[in-house]
Amino acid sequence: MSSLLDKRLIFVTGKGGVGKTTVATALGLLAARAGKRTIVCEVAKQERMSRVFRREGVGYHETELAERLFAISIDPEHAMEEYLRQRVPGPLYQLLFENRLFQYFAAAAPGTREFLTIGKVWELAQLERRTAGARPYDFVILDAPATGHGLGMLHTPATFRDVARAGPIQNHADRVDRFVRDPRQTGVLAVALPEEMPVNETIELEQALHTRMGMELDAVVANALYPERFSGEEGEQIEAADGTHPVPAVAAALNAAHAEHVRARGQRSQLRRLRRASAANVATLPFLFEPELSLDSLERLSLELERKL
Amino acid sequence: MTEGVAEILSGRSICVCAGSGGVGKTTTAAAIATGMAAQGLKVAVLTIDPARRLANSLGLPELGNEERRVDPAVLEAAGLGGDGELWALMLDAKRTFDELVERHAPDERSRDAILANRVYQELSNAVAGSQEYMAMEKLYELHHEQRYDLLVLDTPPTRNALDFLDAPERLSRFVDSRSLQFFLKPSRTGLRLLGRSTGLMFSVLKRVTGVDMLQDLSEFFQSFGDMAEGFSERARRVNEMLADPRTVFFVVTSPRGAAVDEAVFFHRRLRERHMPSGGVIVNRMTMIEDPGDDDVEDDLAALLGEGLGRKVARNFDDYRDIARGDRANLERLERELGRDPMILVPHLEDDVHDAAGLARMNEYLFAERGSRVPA
Numbered sequence: 001m002s003s004l005l006d007k008r009l010i011f012v013t014g015k016g017g018v019g020k021t022t023v024a025t026a027l028g029l030l031a032a033r034a035g036k037r038t039i040v041c042e043v044a045k046q047e048r049m050s051r052v053f054r055r056e057g058v059g060y061h062e063t064e065l066a067e068r069l070f071a072i073s074i075d076p077e078h079a080m081e082e083y084l085r086q087r088v089p090g091p092l093y094q095l096l097f098e099n100r101l102f103q104y105f106a107a108a109a110p111g112t113r114e115f116l117t118i119g120k121v122w123e124l125a126q127l128e129r130r131t132a133g134a135r136p137y138d139f140v141i142l143d144a145p146a147t148g149h150g151l152g153m154l155h156t157p158a159t160f161r162d163v164a165r166a167g168p169i170q171n172h173a174d175r176v177d178r179f180v181r182d183p184r185q186t187g188v189l190a191v192a193l194p195e196e197m198p199v200n201e202t203i204e205l206e207q208a209l210h211t212r213m214g215m216e217l218d219a220v221v222a223n224a225l226y227p228e229r230f231s232g233e234e235g236e237q238i239e240a241a242d243g244t245h246p247v248p249a250v251a252a253a254l255n256a257a258h259a260e261h262v263r264a265r266g267q268r269s270q271l272r273r274l275r276r277a278s279a280a281n282v283a284t285l286p287f288l289f290e291p292e293l294s295l296d297s298l299e300r301l302s303l304e305l306e307r308k309l
Numbered sequence: 310m311t312e313g314v315a316e317i318l319s320g321r322s323i324c325v326c327a328g329s330g331g332v333g334k335t336t337t338a339a340a341i342a343t344g345m346a347a348q349g350l351k352v353a354v355l356t357i358d359p360a361r362r363l364a365n366s367l368g369l370p371e372l373g374n375e376e377r378r379v380d381p382a383v384l385e386a387a388g389l390g391g392d393g394e395l396w397a398l399m400l401d402a403k404r405t406f407d408e409l410v411e412r413h414a415p416d417e418r419s420r421d422a423i424l425a426n427r428v429y430q431e432l433s434n435a436v437a438g439s440q441e442y443m444a445m446e447k448l449y450e451l452h453h454e455q456r457y458d459l460l461v462l463d464t465p466p467t468r469n470a471l472d473f474l475d476a477p478e479r480l481s482r483f484v485d486s487r488s489l490q491f492f493l494k495p496s497r498t499g500l501r502l503l504g505r506s507t508g509l510m511f512s513v514l515k516r517v518t519g520v521d522m523l524q525d526l527s528e529f530f531q532s533f534g535d536m537a538e539g540f541s542e543r544a545r546r547v548n549e550m551l552a553d554p555r556t557v558f559f560v561v562t563s564p565r566g567a568a569v570d571e572a573v574f575f576h577r578r579l580r581e582r583h584m585p586s587g588g589v590i591v592n593r594m595t596m597i598e599d600p601g602d603d604d605v606e607d608d609l610a611a612l613l614g615e616g617l618g619r620k621v622a623r624n625f626d627d628y629r630d631i632a633r634g635d636r637a638n639l640e641r642l643e644r645e646l647g648r649d650p651m652i653l654v655p656h657l658e659d660d661v662h663d664a665a666g667l668a669r670m671n672e673y674l675f676a677e678r679g680s681r682v683p684a
Contacts, residue, residue: 016329016330017330017331018330065525146330146331148465163427196662197335197662206586229620229623229624230620237613237617238617238621241612241613245612247608248601249605252600252625253600253609253621253622253624255598255624256596256621256624257621257624260624262658266658288632290631291554291565291566291631291633291634291635292566292634305471
């Protein structure tokens with residue numbers, strides 16, 4: 001754990017629907033508990049984190065949701081406005097920002113949105129903030145897009161540096177790129193489910209991260225692991241009794257037990273495969289039998305992470 | 310609502326599966342394509358995915374930018390045989406972009422100039438944005454060639470499931486020379502149209518971006534200029550294709566709260582845009598039938614002995630909790646859907662990642678009218 005907490009930025013990615021936001025939030029809670037002034041950055045206006053804390057959407061504002069734990073929802077439009085404001089003198093800024101063609105250009109150019117987003121995340125992770133009057137954070141967590149886009153986002157600073165070749169954008173892109181590639185500053189945490197496709201995607205992410213970025217995975221969290229409630233023998237007993245019972249609820253209970261047993265077993269074998277394939281530490285989090293995650297459950301998950309990461 | 314996928318797709322030539330990440334879009338698209346092929350159609354399924362999910366689903370070692378036929382023996386073995394054909398392709402955004410340039414470039418010189426331009430090379434390689442556009446592009450191309458009875462598109466795994474709908478328009482705006490050439494290289498007309506600000510802006514931009522980038526961009530747009538017309542025209546036609554009644558959108562979701570939120574949002578957007586909706590497919594239902602609240606512990610103890618009986622009962626309680634949550638979310642979804650169908654697929658014990666798994670999904674997706682749940 002200590003090695004993750006020693007970094008300034010943690011990039012949390014993984015296949016869609018595996019629980020990236022849950023893990024990012026749990027990690028945030030644990031860092032804040034460890035005394036670090038922490039911020040979790042969401043993208044794509046999801047505002048899932050503020051919902052867990054039963055708060056209004058935080059928007060593009062650094063908002064304290066719990067002691068030392070902040071959240072922000074980064075959108076490229078605000079990030080661009082801020083970037084230009086900081087770098088272009090007043091009247092010229094107005095001219096540029098209000099120009100329709102410039103707006104078109106900025107919205108349409110592929111990669112611009114990702115570049116602006118990661119540029120803002122970088123800014124949040126600096127000890128000397130560019131934003132006037134802003135205090136620095138000890139620990140920044142990016143709840144990043146799913147694997148393919150997440151990797152693309154990590155790569156955009158290099159892309160912009162190479163396109164620009166010289167000038168302020170090149171400079172800026174180069175600084176961001178060096179920061180995200182520096183293993184002392186930035187860590188990558190992959191979230192997976194112990195299932196076939198998410199495990200494949202995690203393995204491929206680890207390889208792509210290495211070949212495209214020269215980076216390594218710092219940790220993997222295998223999320224939503226079913227408990228092993230039944231032994232192999234019990235599983236057979238359940239299967240033998242399965243589906244024949246005249247009372248529908250009893251038949252349904254037997255079906256549920258059978259499904260649970262098969263899934264738990266399948267998950268264990270995927271987990272073994274993940275552990276064999278990945279060089280990173282693989283921590284597990286339990287499946288929670290709750291329709292929606294509460295803050296209490298998140299606290300529990302964060303304690304679990306603290307022990308295992 | 311009890312329509313199955315086969316009824317909804319009858320007479321359609323394009324089926325788009327959309328939804329947030331991790332809800333089983335790729336698997337659903339593969340299952341639909343497989344099921345329709347089994348009914349005798351020639352079907353192609355398109356996926357866009359660095360993680361090669363569809364190849365996993367169909368046991369294909371690798372997929373490229375060209376369609377490959379799925380071995381009928383693989384389907385036959387899973388009980389999915391039929392008179393039709395199943396083809397699959399995995400979209401290579403860069404390849405598709407290059408092909409597009411080759412097709413639209415007025416002559417060889419401009420073609421080579423574009424393909425060699427740094428801005429083009431970086432942009433066409435960048436994952437974000439161009440992928441969505443290229444998915445639409447490839448779909449359009451295949452649709453236009455009319456070699457298939459049905460095209461099934463698995464949309465990119467964006468967090469925002471709607472990005473791909475806007476992609477054609479966004480990209481065509483980007484390459485639209487009429488606006489951007491004025492902007493980058495002010496001509497007489499450009500200056501007159503935009504007034505004094507253009508020259509000033511040019512110098513501001515220099516300061517923000519660095520001059521080299523502008524030069525590359527300027528060259529890029531100049532060579533792209535002749536193609537811009539083609540691009541906008543293309544974007545318009547792609548939109549027409551998507552709005553055509555022979556197209557149908559399925560919103561794919563899981564019954565969990567966050568996924569249902571997105572499904573509701575997406576369904577609304579489809580309606581606002583007058584896109585033809587086929588309804589919602591809900592994967593990974595904990596239990597399809599309401600399990601009720603009956604106490605089953607005594608029955609289970611009689612059947613399995615006290616210890617195991619109690620464990621099975623505890624497990625059932627946990628599942629019922631989740632199922633209740635699912636059901637509440639589905640009610641919300643149902644209110645949103647109005648008359649649009651909702652098709653439920655249970656959480657299958659095994660991960661669906663092979664033809665046999667697709668066959669099991671299809672028992673639910675293709676359930677006969679009036680019997681949405683097979684026995």
